[in-house]
Amino acid sequence: MEENKKLKNEVATLKNNIEYLDKDSRKRNVIFHGIDELEENPHKLLKLIVPDEIKTFKDFPLSQRTLKALKENNYITPTDIQRQAIGYALQGKDILGAAKTGSGKTLAFLIPILEILFCKKWTRLDGVGAVVISPTRELAYQIYETLRKVGYLHDFSAGLIIGGQNLKFERKRMDQMNILICTPGRLLQHMDENPLFDCSHLQILVLDEADRCLDMGFEATMNAIIENLPPKRQTLLFSATQTKSVKDLARLSLSFPTYVAPHEQATTATPEFLQQNYIVCKIDEKFSILWSFIKNHLKQKSLVFMATCKQVKYTYELFCKLRPGISLLALYGTLHQEKREKIYREFCRKSNVVLFATDLASRGLDFPKVNWVIQYDCPEDVDTYIHRAGRTARGVFGKGDGLLMLLPHEEKIVEDLRKNKIPINQIFVDASKVMIPLRKIESLLSDNGELKKTAQRAFMSYIKSIYLMKNKDIFNVQLLDTDAFSRSLGLIVPPAIKFMYKYNKSATENNVLGIQDTNDAIKKLKAKLSSDERSDGSESEADNEPVVVVAEETKTKKEIPLFDFHNVKVGSDEKHLFKVKEKNVSIDIAVLPNEDDVPTKKNAKPSTKTAVVKKILKSKVKVNTTVKFGEDGEVIGDEKKDVKSDLGKQFVNENAITVDIEKMSELLQEEDKFDKARFRERVKAKHKEQKRKLKNKKKEDEGEKDDFGSQSESDGPDLSWLPDPDKVYGTKDDYQNSETKSVSDYSENDYSNESVTSEKNEEFHRPPKRKIVESEDIPRESINPRKVKKIEDVSASLTVNEAEALAMQLLKSK
Numbered sequence: 091m092e093e094n095k096k097l098k099n100e101v102a103t104l105k106n107n108i109e110y111l112d113k114d115s116r117k118r119n120v121i122f123h124g125i126d127e128l129e130e131n132p133h134k135l136l137k138l139i140v141p142d143e144i145k146t147f148k149d150f151p152l153s154q155r156t157l158k159a160l161k162e163n164n165y166i167t168p169t170d171i172q173r174q175a176i177g178y179a180l181q182g183k184d185i186l187g188a189a190k191t192g193s194g195k196t197l198a199f200l201i202p203i204l205e206i207l208f209c210k211k212w213t214r215l216d217g218v219g220a221v222v223i224s225p226t227r228e229l230a231y232q233i234y235e236t237l238r239k240v241g242y243l244h245d246f247s248a249g250l251i252i253g254g255q256n257l258k259f260e261r262k263r264m265d266q267m268n269i270l271i272c273t274p275g276r277l278l279q280h281m282d283e284n285p286l287f288d289c290s291h292l293q294i295l296v297l298d299e300a301d302r303c304l305d306m307g308f309e310a311t312m313n314a315i316i317e318n319l320p321p322k323r324q325t326l327l328f329s330a331t332q333t334k335s336v337k338d339l340a341r342l343s344l345s346f347p348t349y350v351a352p353h354e355q356a357t358t359a360t361p362e363f364l365q366q367n368y369i370v371c372k373i374d375e376k377f378s379i380l381w382s383f384i385k386n387h388l389k390q391k392s393l394v395f396m397a398t399c400k401q402v403k404y405t406y407e408l409f410c411k412l413r414p415g416i417s418l419l420a421l422y423g424t425l426h427q428e429k430r431e432k433i434y435r436e437f438c439r440k441s442n443v444v445l446f447a448t449d450l451a452s453r454g455l456d457f458p459k460v461n462w463v464i465q466y467d468c469p470e471d472v473d474t475y476i477h478r479a480g481r482t483a484r485g486v487f488g489k490g491d492g493l494l495m496l497l498p499h500e501e502k503i504v505e506d507l508r509k510n511k512i513p514i515n516q517i518f519v520d521a522s523k524v525m526i527p528l529r530k531i532e533s534l535l536s537d538n539g540e541l542k543k544t545a546q547r548a549f550m551s552y553i554k555s556i557y558l559m560k561n562k563d564i565f566n567v568q569l570l571d572t573d574a575f576s577r578s579l580g581l582i583v584p585p586a587i588k589f590m591y592k593y594n595k596s597a598t599e600n601n602v603l604g605i606q607d608t609n610d611a612i613k614k615l616k617a618k619l620s621s622d623e624r625s626d627g628s629e630s631e632a633d634n635e636p637v638v639v640v641a642e643e644t645k646t647k648k649e650i651p652l653f654d655f656h657n658v659k660v661g662s663d664e665k666h667l668f669k670v671k672e673k674n675v676s677i678d679i680a681v682l683p684n685e686d687d688v689p690t691k692k693n694a695k696p697s698t699k700t701a702v703v704k705k706i707l708k709s710k711v712k713v714n715t716t717v718k719f720g721e722d723g724e725v726i727g728d729e730k731k732d733v734k735s736d737l738g739k740q741f742v743n744e745n746a747i748t749v750d751i752e753k754m755s756e757l758l759q760e761e762d763k764f765d766k767a768r769f770r771e772r773v774k775a776k777h778k779e780q781k782r783k784l785k786n787k788k789k790e791d792e793g794e795k796d797d798f799g800s801q802s803e804s805d806g807p808d809l810s811w812l813p814d815p816d817k818v819y820g821t822k823d824d825y826q827n828s829e830t831k832s833v834s835d836y837s838e839n840d841y842s843n844e845s846v847t848s849e850k851n852e853e854f855h856r857p858p859k860r861k862i863v864e865s866e867d868i869p870r871e872s873i874n875p876r877k878v879k880k881i882e883d884v885s886a887s888l889t890v891n892e893a894e895a896l897a898m899q900l901l902k903s904k
């Protein structure tokens with residue numbers, strides 16, 4: 091104790107001097123020499139920092155700058171992990187830190203980073219002194235923000251190096267950074283490509299969510315990063331589910347790491363005030379339960395975890411269209427970085443909101459005041475459960491609720507959870523209170539092709555994710571009622587699950603042959619599927635094709651508004667609602683066809699494109715050829731495709747497999763001659779046809795002129811119907827006399843003088859003003875009625891004399 095007190099005083103003096111030194115640099119070296127002495131004897135500090143004696147951050151030998159910033163951000167009392175880890179870290183020890191979610195691990199490594207670099211007089215010119223690696227961009231961003239808060243009084247430069255940002259911008263500044271917060275991929279990219287990046291002086295390496303950073307997903311990247319780092323460094327590993335794997339630790343070449351786990355003896359592995367529940371339901375009930383939950387928690391902040399990006403996308407898009415009355419957000423890896431950041435910030439800011447997310451958001455993210463964490467799909471393992479559930483009930487007295495949704499066969503995971511000190515209780519949902527507008531969803535999907543595709547992708551991605559799970563005791567794709575699942579998503583026709591069909595087929599074949607080890611084939615298939623699932627691009631076309639199996643008519647549920655998960659029903663009747671009905675657990679229906687559907691060899695419809703091609707090739711049908719038939723059924727050859735040259739014919743007869751380029755070019759030249767000749771002929775014929783048409787048109791035009799202009803004689807009107815003028819007016823002579831007379835009369839006498847006229851009339855017998863004469867030898871019916879009408883009109887308008895003159899003229903011309 092005495093020694094401790096002495097050391098404390100020593101350090102207090104040093105600290106004061108360090109602050110003082112900021113103003114007076116002349117004494118700097120003397121003081122740092124003192125700190126160096128302490129560093130050389132770490133056990134001195136170890137004795138000095140007794141975790142149980144630490145009440146506030148002031149009790150640590152921290153710089154005033156750090157203490158001030160901590161105070162400003164209301165960090166007064168250190169949490170358990172901070173109390174235990176900071177001391178060891180300040181001594182330069184490698185640390186394996188494990189503590190419950192939301193227990194403040196971030197500060198447990200950020201404070202030592204600041205203090206160690208500060209004590210080492212790190213400056214901008216010294217380059218990268220500390221690197222913090224986080225598995226996700228969002229978490230890296232969050233750590234960076236915390237660092238800015240608690241380290242703003244220090245002179246260090248810090249950089250956030252994550253994917254999706256401007257690489258050029260980062261590249262120029264990398265050599266000036268003292269503390270880097272990064273994701274593995276981007277860090278390695280700089281190590282590989284950026285000549286300005288130098289981390290040879292690195293002092294501290296931190297892996298947040300260390301078990302995730304070191305797992306299979308990042309294995310190669312992390313190995314490459316570690317190779318590029320100086321072996322002499324301090325390494326700190328933190329996670330709520332810490333790795334103890336010797337292999338992992340060996341990879342990091344930790345030297346006698348100190349295991350810091352303040353909650354190891356705790357009764358629970360999850361936060362104290364986290365209320366954890368689970369329900370068991372059928373696969374087709376999950377979607378409606380989720381919808382009902384959201385509708386009944388409109389004034390809360392909920393986070394829903396789903397297995398795949400595509401499920402998140404579909405649920406988000408569909409629920410937005412259904413308008414639940416609360417703001418909805420979706421966060422998943424395939425989103426653009428800017429969007430991801432925006433959604434992350436929005437979810438942090440809002441208080442009544444639902445965020446659908448993949449496991450991208452399951453680790454480390456410190457969303458404030460989340461009321462509910464719903465694990466819509468069963469987590470891969472206990473660790474994933476812990477991290478997901480830990481997004482609520484965070485901080486010192488944080489409270490929250492968790493709900494795990496399980497399918498009947500997934501209930502086994504509860505045993506594992508309980509074994510791992512996770513207190514979880516079963517609750518029951520009153521089925522009568524569950525509702526979803528399924529008809530509306532179906533009609534939305536039928537109207538919106540894009541949404542339907544998203545639904546199909548969501549369906550497929552879920553099935554694939556289950557198929558790829560390691561733990562086959564819990565995740566068994568063959569126990570999924572895929573038809574019911576598809577219907578619950580609004581898909582009347584379930585998409586075909588071809589990979590399963592292939593898998594089952596190969597398994598059956600191998601069984602028949604007595605081959606035990608089919609692992610290689612399955613592994614290949616799995617690798618392909620997992621790469622599909624991870625990829626940003628759309629699923630293969632095949633996955634979106636509808637299945638051959640005809641779906642049953644979709645059942646609709648009554649829409650009943652009230653819903654309460656806390657309404658635990660103990661009555662046996664209520665319990666039955668969620669018991670597994672064996673007939674609904676159709677093992678093979680969706681995956682393997684029914685016996686009736688099993689295709690016989692003859693009538694089998696090929697299910698894949700390869701099978702179709704094989705069938706076509708077998709039937710010796712020439713693909714991509716067109717046969718034209720004439721009217722009499724004779725085959726008409728395709729002139730274009732027929733070879734004309736002798737060389738071409740010879741080539742066709744040879745049926746050569748290999749291609750001789752020179753010969754081919756010669757052949758093409760020969761064929762080209764024929765083609766050109768054919769083309770010339772066609773042009774000629776076209777010109778000829780055009781000329782002919784022009785001629786015809788000209789003729790037609792002339793004909794039209796005849797009709798309406800000078801009429802030809804032959805086409806003249808038929809005047810045979812007119813009465814014989816000799817009969818009517820006497821002989822030709824009489825006629826000539828009368829004509830002369832009348833003309834002179836008309837000229838000499840006033841035509842209007844009636845007396846004269848009457849006299850003349852007496853001399854000449856004039857027929858009364860006549861109508862069209864109906865002569866006996868010309869039957870009226872034989873005359874064109876239109877002509878008759880026309881003549882009647884003309885004659886009615888003429889005076890007798892005019893009519894006579896006209897008639898005479900006509901006769902003359904005849």
Ligand SMILES: Nc1ncnc2c1ncn2[C@@H]1O[C@H](COP(=O)(O)OP(=O)(O)OP(=O)(O)O)[C@@H](O)[C@H]1O
Pocket residue numbers: 164165166167168169172189190191192193194195196197329330453454455456480484485486
């Ligand atoms: N000493 C402290 N006093 C008060 N609040 C604190 C303290 N340390 C951390 N916190 C707060 O607790 C919350 C959780 O901290 P942090 O995110 O570091 O937890 P974590 O252990 O890293 O969680 P996870 O395991 O989920 O990554 C944060 O909001 C943080 O501000």
